[in-house]
Amino acid sequence: MKNTDWWRGAVLYQIYPRSFKDSNGDGIGDLRGITEKLDYIASLGVDGVWVSPFYKSPMVDFGYDVEDYRAIDPMFGTMEDFDALLEGMRARGLKLIIDLVLNHTSDRHQWFLESRKDRINPKADWYVWADAKPDGTPPNNWQSVFGGQAWRFDPRRGQYYLHQFLNEQPDLNVRNPEVQDALLDVAKFWLDKGVDGFRLDVINHCIQDAYLRDNPSRPENERTPDRAFKNTYDMQRHLYDKSQPENIDFLRRLRNLTDSYDARMTVAEIGDDNNIARCIEYTAPGLLHTAYSFSLLTEKYGAYNIHEMVGSFREKGMQSWPTWAFSNHDVVRVASRWALQGHTDARQVKMLQALLCSLWGTVFVYQGEELGLTDVKIPYEKIQDPFSKFTWPEDVGRDGCRTPMPWERDKVNAGFSGPGAEPWLPIVKEHHDAAVDVQELDENSPLRFFRNFIKWRKNQQALVSGDIGFFEPREPILAFSRNGLIAVFNLGNKEETYTLPVGTRALDGHGLPYGLSDHDKLRLPAFGGFFGEMG
Numbered sequence: 433m434k435n436t437d438w439w440r441g442a443v444l445y446q447i448y449p450r451s452f453k454d455s456n457g458d459g460i461g462d463l464r465g466i467t468e469k470l471d472y473i474a475s476l477g478v479d480g481v482w483v484s485p486f487y488k489s490p491m492v493d494f495g496y497d498v499e500d501y502r503a504i505d506p507m508f509g510t511m512e513d514f515d516a517l518l519e520g521m522r523a524r525g526l527k528l529i530i531d532l533v534l535n536h537t538s539d540r541h542q543w544f545l546e547s548r549k550d551r552i553n554p555k556a557d558w559y560v561w562a563d564a565k566p567d568g569t570p571p572n573n574w575q576s577v578f579g580g581q582a583w584r585f586d587p588r589r590g591q592y593y594l595h596q597f598l599n600e601q602p603d604l605n606v607r608n609p610e611v612q613d614a615l616l617d618v619a620k621f622w623l624d625k626g627v628d629g630f631r632l633d634v635i636n637h638c639i640q641d642a643y644l645r646d647n648p649s650r651p652e653n654e655r656t657p658d659r660a661f662k663n664t665y666d667m668q669r670h671l672y673d674k675s676q677p678e679n680i681d682f683l684r685r686l687r688n689l690t691d692s693y694d695a696r697m698t699v700a701e702i703g704d705d706n707n708i709a710r711c712i713e714y715t716a717p718g719l720l721h722t723a724y725s726f727s728l729l730t731e732k733y734g735a736y737n738i739h740e741m742v743g744s745f746r747e748k749g750m751q752s753w754p755t756w757a758f759s760n761h762d763v764v765r766v767a768s769r770w771a772l773q774g775h776t777d778a779r780q781v782k783m784l785q786a787l788l789c790s791l792w793g794t795v796f797v798y799q800g801e802e803l804g805l806t807d808v809k810i811p812y813e814k815i816q817d818p819f820s821k822f823t824w825p826e827d828v829g830r831d832g833c834r835t836p837m838p839w840e841r842d843k844v845n846a847g848f849s850g851p852g853a854e855p856w857l858p859i860v861k862e863h864h865d866a867a868v869d870v871q872e873l874d875e876n877s878p879l880r881f882f883r884n885f886i887k888w889r890k891n892q893q894a895l896v897s898g899d900i901g902f903f904e905p906r907e908p909i910l911a912f913s914r915n916g917l918i919a920v921f922n923l924g925n926k927e928e929t930y931t932l933p934v935g936t937r938a939l940d941g942h943g944l945p946y947g948l949s950d951h952d953k954l955r956l957p958a959f960g961g962f963f964g965e966m967g
Contacts, residue, residue, distance in 0.1 A: 441895075444527070477886035490540055532631070534635065539602055575668060577597050578819050596673065619690070715752040724757065725755065757798065768806045783961055805863060807828065838868065839869065841870045927955065
């Protein structure tokens with residue numbers, strides 16, 4: 433691969449800074465804490481890191497409500513701490529991707545404070561404002577992702593402003609060329625600092641229908657048992673509040689900017705009714721480099737579903753490059769979400785680590801996924817996330833996947849914070865027992881497996897950058913080829929058999945269990961896996 437294409441097939445490690453490592457004893461992770469653990473990150477064998485927001489923010493949505501794009505929130509440290517982190521990563525050969533939130537700001541951002549003053553100020557058109565209907569109700573029926581109407585009335589302007597997420601996150605008017613210029617200047621600031629690229633938060637939300645037309649309701653035939661419809665957002669088809677064609681021109685401007693720097697990349701976060709199609713659209717030639725799809729973060733477990741999502745992208749997006757993840761800071765951890773009969777099994781954890789890192793595309797691994805951490809049920813009195821409070825008790829919300837990293841089993845706060853601190857979210861005993869220091873000493877641990885598999889993968893170029901072709905799935909068996917290499921996974925908790933293509937030669941060293949007889953008769957124990965070269 434060319435150096436500029438380093439991101440193709442890369443394995444990137446996502447860090448949620450509040451929960452990674454607390455260096456100053458306030459119970460909240462910070463940039464210095466990440467720097468302290470760079471040797472650990474490098475030891476995993478990953479190619480780089482995505483760090484979730486650390487900008488100055490009121491923290492209503494924990495950094496995704498940006499008050500100042502060019503400042504580090506004191507909670508996380510200083511710009512000098514960021515520079516030290518970047519230098520430490522460079523010294524270890526790690527790339528750094530940061531979140532760029534372009535759809536909305538905090539309502540405390542100086543742009544919004546000026547925009548809301550009146551209808552004639554220089555930034556009056558920098559946010560999405562609209563008049564009330566004659567009866568005082570909102571301009572249309574759009575709903576917030578977090579539930580309830582997506583409009584809030586501001587008496588200073590006598591208008592509603594759009595907020596597709598929390599009330600405190602007003603949507604920028606990205607149609608406005610001045611706003612686009614300002615956002616590109618933000619991107620340029622961080623590119624000049626030396627970051628290797630951006631994860632573009634909710635990037636398909638950036639431009640809405642010019643006429644603010646109502647979204648239609650979701651048809652009854654789409655209201656399957658998979659959709660609980662406990663959130664008003666899920667009751668609509670989102671035709672007009674996001675994914676508008678005019679957004680493409682802005683993305684092209686952003687790509688042109690990043691291309692003016694050497695070896696930088698952009699990964700789009702896409703949440704759409706037709707997720708795969710939108711990812712392909714946004715990664716067409718000349719647009720974004722790759723797209724982070726929610727397809728494997730929300731779909732049910734199973735060989736058919738994984739085949740359908742990845743295979744569909746490959747079939748329809750031959751000129752595009754996907755990004756896959758099984759866990760992140762917004763969804764239930766995969767060790768819990770896909771656990772069979774509700775029982776987390778270390779064998780399944782390892783198999784899923786290998787499967788994720790064998791798919792065609794770029795891979796994101798969420799902090800703690802290498803440890804097989806489970807989701808935590810947070811008692812109501814300790815809930816921090818506003819969305820978790822909104823959905824409680826019907827939905828576990830997002831706090832359960834955001835609990836702090838456990839570093840040392842026998843230390844207070846599992847070594848995340850010093851003994852005098854109370855971590856911002858609780859650390860349960862189960863996570864103490866899965867701490868890094870415990871797993872380092874256990875040659876059969878998920879951590880040791882992950883590290884060894886990534887090392888093995890680096891020597892299998894087909895798994896890094898090869899094409900993919902799927903064999904017909906047969907639950908619970910998932911099988912595919914990558915440029916002459918065949919991978920077969922048993923997603924089930926019982927032994928399965930599979931007939932390999934004639935002449936297949938086994939590849940060892942990956943660490944998953946399998947058995948072979950007569951060369952082409954494959955026996956896969958529960959959560960087993962096989963890699964081989966086809967003859």
